[in-house]
Amino acid sequence: MTEAEKKEILKEVKKYIKDGLHEKALKVLGGLSEPSDDFVMQSRYAALFKSIPEDALRLKKLRIAILPTSTTSHLGDVLKYWLAREGFAADIYEAGYDVVHQTALDPKSPLYEFKPDITLIFTNYRDVKCEVRPGSSAGEIQKALAGSVRDFTSLWDAIQKNSNSYIIQNNADTPYHRVFGNYEAAAPWGHLNMLRAFNLELAKAVPPGVTIFDLDHAASAYGKKRWCDMRYWYHSKHAFAPDATGPVAYDLAKVIGSVKGSAKKCVILDLDNTLWGGVVGDDGLDGIVLGNGPAGEAFVDFQKFLLKLKRRGVMLAVCSKNEEETAKEPFLSHPDMQLKLDDVVIFRANWLDKVSNIKEISSILNIGLDSMVFVDDNPAERELVRQELPMVSVPELPEDPSEYVAALSSHAYFETVSFSEEDIKRSDYYRADVTRGQFQKTYTDLSGYLKGLGMEMAVGGFDDFNLSRIAQLINKSNQFHLTTTRYTESQIKAMFSEKNKYCRYFKLKDRFGDNGLISAVILEKAKDGSLAVDTWVMSCRVLSRGVEEFVCAEIVSLARQSGCKKIKGRYIPTKKNRLVSRLYERLSFKMVKEENGETHWELDLDGELPSYETFIKKTSSEEYAGKKGL
Amino acid sequence: MEERTEIRKRLNRVFREVFGDDGIEISDAMTAKDIDEWDSLMHIVLVVAVEKEFGLRLNAAEVGKLENVGAMIDILQARAKK
Numbered sequence: 001m002t003e004a005e006k007k008e009i010l011k012e013v014k015k016y017i018k019d020g021l022h023e024k025a026l027k028v029l030g031g032l033s034e035p036s037d038d039f040v041m042q043s044r045y046a047a048l049f050k051s052i053p054e055d056a057l058r059l060k061k062l063r064i065a066i067l068p069t070s071t072t073s074h075l076g077d078v079l080k081y082w083l084a085r086e087g088f089a090a091d092i093y094e095a096g097y098d099v100v101h102q103t104a105l106d107p108k109s110p111l112y113e114f115k116p117d118i119t120l121i122f123t124n125y126r127d128v129k130c131e132v133r134p135g136s137s138a139g140e141i142q143k144a145l146a147g148s149v150r151d152f153t154s155l156w157d158a159i160q161k162n163s164n165s166y167i168i169q170n171n172a173d174t175p176y177h178r179v180f181g182n183y184e185a186a187a188p189w190g191h192l193n194m195l196r197a198f199n200l201e202l203a204k205a206v207p208p209g210v211t212i213f214d215l216d217h218a219a220s221a222y223g224k225k226r227w228c229d230m231r232y233w234y235h236s237k238h239a240f241a242p243d244a245t246g247p248v249a250y251d252l253a254k255v256i257g258s259v260k261g262s263a264k265k266c267v268i269l270d271l272d273n274t275l276w277g278g279v280v281g282d283d284g285l286d287g288i289v290l291g292n293g294p295a296g297e298a299f300v301d302f303q304k305f306l307l308k309l310k311r312r313g314v315m316l317a318v319c320s321k322n323e324e325e326t327a328k329e330p331f332l333s334h335p336d337m338q339l340k341l342d343d344v345v346i347f348r349a350n351w352l353d354k355v356s357n358i359k360e361i362s363s364i365l366n367i368g369l370d371s372m373v374f375v376d377d378n379p380a381e382r383e384l385v386r387q388e389l390p391m392v393s394v395p396e397l398p399e400d401p402s403e404y405v406a407a408l409s410s411h412a413y414f415e416t417v418s419f420s421e422e423d424i425k426r427s428d429y430y431r432a433d434v435t436r437g438q439f440q441k442t443y444t445d446l447s448g449y450l451k452g453l454g455m456e457m458a459v460g461g462f463d464d465f466n467l468s469r470i471a472q473l474i475n476k477s478n479q480f481h482l483t484t485t486r487y488t489e490s491q492i493k494a495m496f497s498e499k500n501k502y503c504r505y506f507k508l509k510d511r512f513g514d515n516g517l518i519s520a521v522i523l524e525k526a527k528d529g530s531l532a533v534d535t536w537v538m539s540c541r542v543l544s545r546g547v548e549e550f551v552c553a554e555i556v557s558l559a560r561q562s563g564c565k566k567i568k569g570r571y572i573p574t575k576k577n578r579l580v581s582r583l584y585e586r587l588s589f590k591m592v593k594e595e596n597g598e599t600h601w602e603l604d605l606d607g608e609l610p611s612y613e614t615f616i617k618k619t620s621s622e623e624y625a626g627k628k629g630l
Numbered sequence: 631m632e633e634r635t636e637i638r639k640r641l642n643r644v645f646r647e648v649f650g651d652d653g654i655e656i657s658d659a660m661t662a663k664d665i666d667e668w669d670s671l672m673h674i675v676l677v678v679a680v681e682k683e684f685g686l687r688l689n690a691a692e693v694g695k696l697e698n699v700g701a702m703i704d705i706l707q708a709r710a711k712k
Contacts, residue, residue, distance in 0.1 A: 007647075014650075040648070040679045047650060073671045234690040236670065242678045 035250035059089035065116035070239035209490030291336025303338035313423030458624035546614035658700035
C-alpha cells in the first residue's frame with residue numbers, strides 16, 4: 001500500500017470514529033499501519049487512536065511509567081497505539097525529562113503514586129559512563145564497566161524497593177560514530193567495545209522482575225546512520241531519529257505484551273509449499289523441493305527455524321489437506337526433512353476445512369485460539385481463517401520461501417521475558433497428552449483410567465528454583481484461574497518470607513511422562529482465623545485427572561496445621577475462566593455471597609470434612625526427581 | 631513573489647495534514663500561539679513533515695527557528711534558491 005492510499009483510508013477511519021464505529025476504525029487502522037511507517041504517519045495513527053473514547057474498545061488496562069533521560073513525548077502516544085494493537089489500553093505516566101534518579105529514589109515521587117504495572121527506564125548510550133582512556137588495562141576496563149552497570153542496578157533496586165512494578169530497561173544503542181573507526185571493535189578499550197561489553201554485563205545483572213529491551217537491536221535494524229540524527233538531540237533532546245519512533249514503539253509494545261503473557265503458544269503449519277516446495281501427493285517423496293537448490297535450502301532453513309521455536313517451547317502442529325499417510329512420508333523418510341513427527345504435537349492431515357481442524361487442535365491442546373499462529377502459503381486459506389477465526393494470528397507469507405523466516409519473525413509473536421526448563425519440555429508434555437487421550441479410550445470408566453495412569457505428585461513451598469515457572473503459570477493462566485491475580489517474579493519472591501502466606505506448587509508425573517509444575521496456590525491466613533485462597537491456578541493440560549481434588553485436600557491439611565477453622569475461596573468471573581465458576585461447589589464449599597457475578601465460598605473445618613477422592617500418590621520432591629533413598 | 635505563494639500553498643497543505651484540520655489558513659504572522667495543538671511535540675511532527683514535503687534536511691538551528699510561518703517560508707525560500 002502506498003502512502004497516498006493509506007492517507008485515503010485514514011479519512012475513512014476518521015469517519016468511522018465520528019460515526020461511533022470504534023472497533024471497525026481500529027481494525028482498519030490495524031490493517032494499514034506498519035511499524036516502519038514514518039513519524040508523520042505514526043503521529044496520525046496515534047492521533048486517530050487517541051480520538052477513540054477509551055471505554056469504547058475492549059482493551060485490558062495497563063499502567064506504564066516512563067522514566068526517560070531524553071525527550072519521549074513523541075514516543076508515548078505512538079506506543080499507546082501499538083499497545084492497543086496488542087490488546088492493551090495503556091495509561092502512561094511520563095516523568096520529566098532527566099529526573100530519573102530523583103524520581104526513582106524518592107518514595108513519595110509521582111512515579112509511586114501512579115502505581116505502574118510496568119516501569120520503562122528509557123536511556124541511551126550517552127547515559128552509559130564507561131569511557132576509558134585508550135590503552136586501558138583489563139582491570140581499568142572491568143572497573144569502568146562495573147561502575148556503569150551499578151548506575152543502572154541501583155535504579156532498579158530503588159524502584160523494586162518502593163513498588164511492585166515490573167521494570168523494562170533498554171540497553172545501550174551503540175552509536176554510529178567511532179573515534180578509532182574499525183579498531184574500536186578490536187581494542188577492548190574501544191568505546192564501541194566498551195558499550196558492547198556493558199550490554200552483556202547489564203544483561204548478567206538482571207534480577208527477577210527486570211528485563212532488557214534491546215534498543216541496540218532496534219537501532220541496528222533501523223540503520224545506525226539514520227538512527228543517530230543528532231539535529232533532534234541538539235534541538236530538543238530526542239535520542240533517536242523521529243522516523244525510528246514506529247519501530248521502537250512496536251518492539252516495546254511486543255516486549256510489554258510478553259511481560260503480560262500475550263505471546264503465542266502454537267504454530268499451525270500447512271505442508272505443501274509451506275514446509276517444502278511442491279505437492280507431495282502429486283510430486284511424490286523424491287519430487288518435492290527440499291534440500292537441493294536455492295528454494296530447497298530455504299525450506300530447510302525455515303524448518304530449522306521452526307525447530308528452534310519448538311525447542312524454546314512453542315508448539316508445532318500440522319494442518320494440511322492431504323492423505324495422512326502421504327503427508328507423513330517426508331517426515332519419516334526424506335533425508336533433508338528437519339522436522340520429525342516427534343516435533344509435531346498434533347498432526348491433522350485430512351480433507352476437512354482448515355477452520356474446523358484449527359478449532360479441533362485448539363480444543364485438544366486446550367489452548368485458546370488467540371494463542372495460535374496459522375502459517376499457510378495459500379492466500380485463500382489464510383483469508384478464510386482470518387474471516388472465520390479472527391483471534392488466530394495469520395501472517396502474510398511471501399511467495400519466495402527465502403523470506404519465510406523473516407515473515408514469521410517480523411511479527412514478534414513469540415516474545416518472552418523468561419525461559420524455564422518447562423519451556424523446553426512443553427511440546428513433549430502436550431504430545432504425551434495426546435497419547436494419554438488415546439490410552440483413555442481403552443478404558444470404559446474414568447477411575448480405571450485414572451488408576452492406570454499411575455500418577456505421582458510432588459508438593460513444595462515456592463522457591464527460587466521454581467520461581468520463573470510459578471510466575472509464568474500465574475501470569476499466563478486464564479482458564480483455570482479463580483481470582484485473576486497477576487504477580488511479578490519480585491512480588492512472588494517477596495511472599496516466600498511472609499509469615500501469614502502459604503505458597504505451594506504441584507508437580508505431576510505419570511506413566512506417560514512428566515507433566516511438570518502444573519498448579520500453584522497462594523493462601524493467606526486472615527485475621528479472623530480463616531485461610532483465604534488468594535490465588536489458585538492450574539494448567540488446563542491436567543484437567544479432569546483429580547488434580548483439583550488433590551490440591552484442595554492439600555489446602556485443607558495446610559489449614560488444619562496452621563489452626564484455621566475455615567477456608568475462604570473466591571471466584572472472579574472473566575471472559576475466559578467460566579471453567580472454574582462452580583469449582584468450589586464441586587469441592588463441597590458453601591456459597592456465602594454473590595455480587596456482580598463474583599462468588600464467595602467457605603468450607604467449615606469444624607464439621608465433617610468431605611473426602612476428596614483422587615488416584616494421585618503424594619511423593620517427596622526428592623523421590624519425584626528420581627533421587628530415591630539417601 | 632510567486633515562488634513564495636507557491637511555497638505557502640504547499641506549506642498550508644502540510645499544516646492541514648499535520649493538525650488534521652482542513653480549515654487551517656496559514657499566514658506569515660502565524661505562530662505556535664495561534665494553533666492550540668502546536669506544542670513542542672507537534673513542532674517536531676511539523677518539522678519532519680516539512681522536510682518530507684520539500685525534500686530537504688534542515689539543520690539543528692533551523693529546526694528551532696521555525697516557530698512562525700513567515701520564518702518557515704523564509705528558510706524554505708532561501709533553500710530553494712541554493
